[in-house]
Amino acid sequence: MEKEKWKRSARLVDLTNQLLSQPYKLIPLTMFAKRYQSAKSSISEDLTIIDEVFRNEGSGELETVAGAAGGVRYIPKLDLARTEEILANLCVQLAKPERILPGGFLYMSDLLGNPTLLSEVGRIWATLFAGVKIDAILTVETKGIPLAYAVANYLRVPVVIARYDYRVTEGSVVTVNTVSGSSGKLKPLSLSKRSLPQGSRVLIIDDFMKAGGTIRGLQDLCFEFEATVVGAGVLAESHVPGRLVDDFVSLISVSEIHERDRTLRVEIGNLFKDKFVE
Amino acid sequence: MEKEKWKRSARLVDLTNQLLSQPYKLIPLTMFAKRYQSAKSSISEDLTIIDEVFRNEGSGELETVAGAAGGVRYIPKLDLARTEEILANLCVQLAKPERILPGGFLYMSDLLGNPTLLSEVGRIWATLFAGVKIDAILTVETKGIPLAYAVANYLRVPVVIARYDYRVTEGSVVTVNTVSGSSGKLKPLSLSKRSLPQGSRVLIIDDFMKAGGTIRGLQDLCFEFEATVVGAGVLAESHVPGRLVDDFVSLISVSEIHERDRTLRVEIGNLFKDKFVE
Numbered sequence: 001m002e003k004e005k006w007k008r009s010a011r012l013v014d015l016t017n018q019l020l021s022q023p024y025k026l027i028p029l030t031m032f033a034k035r036y037q038s039a040k041s042s043i044s045e046d047l048t049i050i051d052e053v054f055r056n057e058g059s060g061e062l063e064t065v066a067g068a069a070g071g072v073r074y075i076p077k078l079d080l081a082r083t084e085e086i087l088a089n090l091c092v093q094l095a096k097p098e099r100i101l102p103g104g105f106l107y108m109s110d111l112l113g114n115p116t117l118l119s120e121v122g123r124i125w126a127t128l129f130a131g132v133k134i135d136a137i138l139t140v141e142t143k144g145i146p147l148a149y150a151v152a153n154y155l156r157v158p159v160v161i162a163r164y165d166y167r168v169t170e171g172s173v174v175t176v177n178t179v180s181g182s183s184g185k186l187k188p189l190s191l192s193k194r195s196l197p198q199g200s201r202v203l204i205i206d207d208f209m210k211a212g213g214t215i216r217g218l219q220d221l222c223f224e225f226e227a228t229v230v231g232a233g234v235l236a237e238s239h240v241p242g243r244l245v246d247d248f249v250s251l252i253s254v255s256e257i258h259e260r261d262r263t264l265r266v267e268i269g270n271l272f273k274d275k276f277v278e
Numbered sequence: 279m280e281k282e283k284w285k286r287s288a289r290l291v292d293l294t295n296q297l298l299s300q301p302y303k304l305i306p307l308t309m310f311a312k313r314y315q316s317a318k319s320s321i322s323e324d325l326t327i328i329d330e331v332f333r334n335e336g337s338g339e340l341e342t343v344a345g346a347a348g349g350v351r352y353i354p355k356l357d358l359a360r361t362e363e364i365l366a367n368l369c370v371q372l373a374k375p376e377r378i379l380p381g382g383f384l385y386m387s388d389l390l391g392n393p394t395l396l397s398e399v400g401r402i403w404a405t406l407f408a409g410v411k412i413d414a415i416l417t418v419e420t421k422g423i424p425l426a427y428a429v430a431n432y433l434r435v436p437v438v439i440a441r442y443d444y445r446v447t448e449g450s451v452v453t454v455n456t457v458s459g460s461s462g463k464l465k466p467l468s469l470s471k472r473s474l475p476q477g478s479r480v481l482i483i484d485d486f487m488k489a490g491g492t493i494r495g496l497q498d499l500c501f502e503f504e505a506t507v508v509g510a511g512v513l514a515e516s517h518v519p520g521r522l523v524d525d526f527v528s529l530i531s532v533s534e535i536h537e538r539d540r541t542l543r544v545e546i547g548n549l550f551k552d553k554f555v556e
Contacts, residue, residue: 012287013331016294021337021397053291059299107449109473113414113436115427119299136391142419142439149393149424153431158391161420171385195387 006036008046015046019062019074023126024156028071047072058082075130076154078123086120087251087268094236094252097262104238104257105208106264112146112207112235121251122150125205125233128249128271129155132230135200136160138218140189143207147235151205160195162221164188174224178217179244189217196225204232204248212245219245237269284314286324293324297340297352301404302434306349325350336360353408354432356401364398365529365546372514372530375540382516382535383486384542390424390485390513399529400428403483403511406527406549407433410508413478414438416496418467421485425513429483438473440499442466452502456495457522467495474503482510490523497523515547 006014015032032043051062058079064072078086090111099107111117134155139148140162148159164187166173173190180187196202204218215232222229237250238257250269257264284292293310310321329340336357342350356364368389377385389395412433417426418440426437442465444451451468458465474480482496493510500507515528516535528547535542 008287009290009327010331012290013294013328014335016291017298017332017335017337020295020298022394049287050291053288054295057292057295059295101449107472109439109470110436113438113473115430115434115437116300118427119431142423142441145420145423146427146437149396149427152393153397156393158388159393159424160391161387163420171379192387194385195391 005038008042011036011038011042012046012049015043016050019050019072022156023060023074023076023154026065026071026073031071076123077127077130078120083124083127084268086117086124090117090252091266091268094254095264095266097264100257100259100262100264102259104210104259106236106238106254106257108143108207108236112143118146118150119153121147121235122152122154124251124271125151126154128233129203129231132203133201134203134230136196136202136227137205138162138191138196138202138222139205140164140214140218144205147207148205151203151233155203157203160191162189162191162218164190166190174221176217176220176224178213178220180211180213187217189214189221191221191225196227198226200225200227201230202227203230205234206232207235209234209237209245209248209250210240212243212248215248216244234269283316286320289314289316289320290324290327293321294328297328297350300434301352301354301432304343304349304351309349354401355405355408356398361402361405362546364395364402368395368530369544369546372532373542373544375542378535378537378540378542380537382488382537384514384516384532384535386421386485386514390421396424396428397431399425399513400430400432402529402549403429404432406511407481407509410481411479412481412508414474414480414505415483416440416469416474416480416500417483418442418492418496422483425485426483429481429511433481435481438469440467440469440496442468444468452499454495454498454502456491456498458489458491465495467492467499469499469503474505476504478503478505479508480505481508483512484510485513487512487515487523487526487528488518490521490526493526494522512547 029040029043033040054060060077061075062072101107134157137148137152137159152159172193175188175190177186178189202222219229232248234250236252236254238254249271253267253269255265307318307321311318332338338355339353340350341353379385412435415426415430415437430437450471453466453468455464456467480500510526512528514530514532516532527549531545531547533543
């Protein structure tokens with residue numbers, strides 16, 4: 001059965017779908033030319049239109065790689081205006097006094113359960129770390145997991161999960177001790193030996209950082225796996241004295257949590273202030 | 279500043295992007311007409327083209343709702359041929375003897391860490407449960423979490439996570455006892471009171487089911503919240519005698535796991551065989 005040549009309108013729709021659903025994947029132009037029974041020059045024209053729309057609307061860009069092994073890939077991004085809008089809205093939602101839990105924690109599970117918000121947050125991180133070579137995203141059970149996958153979905157790198165309790169279904173593990181900066185207590189943190197290849201370039205993602213004991217533990221695990229930490233991102237940070245980690249990017253900053261008066265202060269984090277990648 | 283009228287080609291690209299990035303969201307045509315400074319009739323023509331391409335390529339469809347409160351929404355789906363291809367490939371990957379872990383478990387963390395595979399699995403479940411009204415997806419820490427979010431990302435409903443250990447950051451919780459069908463041991467399972475509104479329609483998602491003690495525990499939790507379970511999906515089932523749950527859909531079926539000989543049998547699950555939703 002001979003395939004029919006696609007019309008430009010249908011080609012534009014399908015190309016957009018193909019690119020959006022496979023971020024970072026380098027797709028050879030010959031693949032598209034064959035799929036649409038169209039000349040490469042026509043495909044190139046289509047890609048120029050798509051790239052222009054994506055850039056104008058702040059949703060990313062197409063990267064073209066020349067040569068025999070070349071092709072085109074979609075780099076998802078989110079523009080600054082939309083990023084600020086999303087984070088400002090998140091600040092308002094987090095600033096509600098009823099979120100304050102015993103111990104100076106904040107109830108965030110409802111927000112972490114919202115797939116649209118997660119997708120937006122994932123896109124923000126994917127934009128911040130777009131220029132960085134990353135082999136894996138490392139997080140810790142339980143609340144870091146949805147955030148790690150939200151980023152991974154845009155950067156298309158695997159997620160590996162460290163655990164506080166050893167699980168039989170993990171096979172053999174490497175364990176380090178983490179110290180809770182708030183309580184000073186020790187807690188073992190484990191990572192399956194099979195889960196992270198030696199020498200990987202790792203992006204650490206977690207939900208909430210106080211003293212940074214968890215992030216520090218994840219860094220220690222990376223050291224054990226001879227992996228390089230290329231960045232660390234937390235959704236929210238709450239400043240406490242004696243911090244164990246300096247180099248991280250936070251989207252939200254929480255301070256002045258007064259459990260008794262039920263007041264708190266929520267601002268946009270350090271993402272616009274600091275350089276955060278090596 | 280007056281907005282410029284968009285060309286059809288740019289409109290098709292942006293419309294496709296807008297629809298794909300907001301599954302299930304009803305978007306009024308007037309919103310698009312304003313965004314593109316174009317007549318509603320032109321938008322309707324564009325939507326017809328997009329719907330046709332999506333349906334032909336098996337990646338979903340557009341649903342148009344007439345009337346003043348109407349609009350268009352994207353329903354993500356995956357066609358049968360691609361579903362079978364993905365599951366057959368997953369079977370091959372799971373059938374490797376080195377995946378067998380002590381206790382008759384299978385190492386699946388690498389697969390659960392792969393965002394592309396998760397996205398495909400999420401789309402398969404989104405297709406299976408496309409006609410069902412769902413308010414929330416319920417899963418249990420830790421390995422069910424990425425799967426639950428993968429589905430949620432297509433169905434755009436919130437994820438709620440039950441936990442085996444009570445966490446301070448959850449606020450007050452409801453706890454039930456689950457019985458491990460394999461070992462007969464009791465284990466408490468908790469869900470934050472704030473996380474699931476009374477009377478919700480719930481889809482349960484988990485990674486691996488043997489006797490079904492976890493799924494049964496999640497059903498019990500739903501009962502406590504006066505919620506209706508509209509379906510249950512597991513990535514893989516392994517048949518054991520004395521099963522506690524009948525009504526579930528599995529994508530993969532694992533049997534004849536022989537730890538000693540390191541052999542096992544992996545097939546496509548019951549998703550094509552049974553009716554799975556109420």
